[in-house]
Amino acid sequence: MPHPRVLVATAVPAERDAVARALSAPEGVDTLAVGVGPAAAAAGTATALARAAAEGRPYRLVVSAGIGGGFPPEAPVGSLVVADAITVADLGAQTPDGFAPVTELGFGTVTHLPPRSLVRETADACGAATGTVLTVSTVTGTAERAAELRLRHPRALAEAMEGFGVAEAAVLHGLPVLEVRAVSNPVGPRDRATWRIGDALAALSDAFGKIAPVLERWNTHDDTHDDTHDTHG
């Protein structure tokens, strides 16, 4: 069987291309645009993982990558964030007492934890901050919602729309997962004019030039902490 590979799942082709052009020896790392949002990300990633396994060339690591919103001041536009926790922020129920995550309702999980050693090595290689990256189905558009998210998730550095979906697919296949985000905009009041998508894509590409060797050599056995779930919401 050929050496198992790494799958990097992005939302859109522009992110996929930013990652792919940074890979000097792309034999071990595949890039795939799976669509925007957690459902498309989960479906696209799970399909790719299942197909690869059925063809006898399974993946050993899955990476969710792309642009994202950064919580100021810790994650300014143009900076990089590597998730040490991938948390879905809006999967639950609105109750008279506020938001209740699905875990409080007795279902599923809301957080996947990437392997510690992989987070550390990846962040060191590209100069990224590490913290929680939230997955949302609706891009935050007000200061009030940003504050609410930070109150609920004090370690959150960034939000995006795919990480948790990619992680669910990876865990289903028994694989470790990582999330890497290049910050294109602040999380807060919606102001499309402030989005720096080109700068973020350039930062994403630069980051993958530095982290590809880490991804290629990282071995699951380096870290056993890859399937622990935080149930705090």
Ligand SMILES: O=C(O)c1cccc(C(=O)CC[C@H]2O[C@@H](n3cnc4c(=O)[nH]cnc43)[C@H](O)[C@@H]2O)c1
């Ligand atoms: O409505 C807008 O103003 C707007 C402008 C440009 C792009 C969008 C998106 O919805 C892009 C979502 C896409 O990019 C990731 N992303 C980037 N920044 C954020 C964010 O602050 N919050 C959530 N997701 C973000 C996301 O992963 C999607 O793939 C909207």
